[in-house]
Amino acid sequence: MSLVIDVHALQTIPPSLINRDDTGAPKSAIFGGVPRQRVSSQSWKRAIRRYFNESGAADSIGDRSTRLPEKIAKAVHERAGWDDATSIARVEELFKAAGIKTAVVKPKKSDEGEPVETSPYPRTGYLLFLSPHQIEKAVNLLMEADGEKIDKKAAKEALNGDNSVDVAMFGRMVADDAAFNVDAAVQVAHALGIHASSPEFDYFTAVDDLAAEGQETGAGMIGTVQMMSSTLYRYASVNVDGLEANIGSAEAAREAAVSFIDAFAKALPTGKVNTFANQTLPELVYVAVRDTRPVSLVNAFEEPVETSSAVGRRLAGAQSLAREEKQIEQTYGFVPRAAFVAALGELGNPFEGIAQKANLMELLDLTRDALVAAQGE
Incomplete structure (x- = not known):
């Protein structure tokens, strides 16, 4: 056992x-x-x-986020001196080679119908768990490739292995490829x-500090919040x-x-x-x-x-x-x-x-x- x-x-x-x-x-x-x-x-x-x-x-300790492509892109932009568009394109190529899907969030429109500016960085479709070592390997691989096509095996190796303590403890599941999975x-x-216990309600009020100047009375806000012990x-x-x-x-x-x-x-x-x-x-x-x-x-x-x-x-x-x-x-x-x-x-x-x-x-x-x-x- x-x-x-x-x-x-x-x-x-x-x-x-x-x-x-x-x-x-x-x-x-x-x-x-x-x-x-x-x-x-x-x-x-x-x-x-x-x-x-x-x-x-x-x-x-690793990061669990959909924004890891952005973190890698910003790191190579800073260290390799590539412009944002180049950094983003090469990170997208890395994740594509590794078999992990990414996408840029589509622009949304405001209530007035005007487009709302969104991030140009791609995101994974789910929370991805990567260790600092894996992020560092990904950055180094991109810099070494310097625009050349990234090998599938190399891409997978960069984003796998060298697990952080929290990944090793709590595991990782990657929907796109079970090879990245780590059993908790x-x-x-x-x-x-x-x-036995049940929730209680706290009725609270907030006082407007300047209400007296306007000769107003009563609470500035009233609400309830549940609590339990x-x-x-x-x-x-x-x-x-x-x-x-x-x-x-x-x-x-x-x-x-x-x-x-x-x-x-x-x-x-x-x-x-x-x-x-x-x-x-x-x-x-x-x-x-x-x-x-x-x-x-x-x-x-x-x-x-x-x-x-x-x-x-x-x-x-x-x-x-x-x-x-x-x-x-x-x-x-x-x-x-x-x-x-x-x-x-x-x-x-x-x-x-x-x-x-x-x-x-x-x-x-x-x-x-x-x-x-x-x-x-």
């Missing part, structure tokens, strides 16, 4: 709108027959990628409330062997996996964060290094967590999580090679006997050591 890392977290979010649906309501789901708050995996994965970028790993080495579950169960699984295959190095895969755990704990989606300032961190992070298969502990919360004055919801959630892990180990024999827990206060106590207590930095170092031992066997 593959070497995998299961990452579990409990994180309490105060009233906020961290992730909303197309109607502006907080995302939700039915689990265990009751409504729960939900934060999509896509939302948290983007937050993790942003965290990587902001924490100094920009050179190992990281699975991220939708975060789910451990108890929950203790969330978060889960992700890292396929270390798959990560190594995508990156090409056991050591790089190990460091990427440890960096992912760090980002998983610290990254936060920014939906309406200026409105609600919901800047929390997980109260508990439990990491299990396994050589069996990934195991989610979400069913610990199939029955919504109820609390009393003696036991808060966070402690009750930690107890349920540890109990689920113990029962799985006893029933299936899926005992992790190593397990660690970082938790606030007494929240780590329920994991006594199944996980080593540590702070987050120690947990990262211990996980790295466990991977070194496992990869060395």
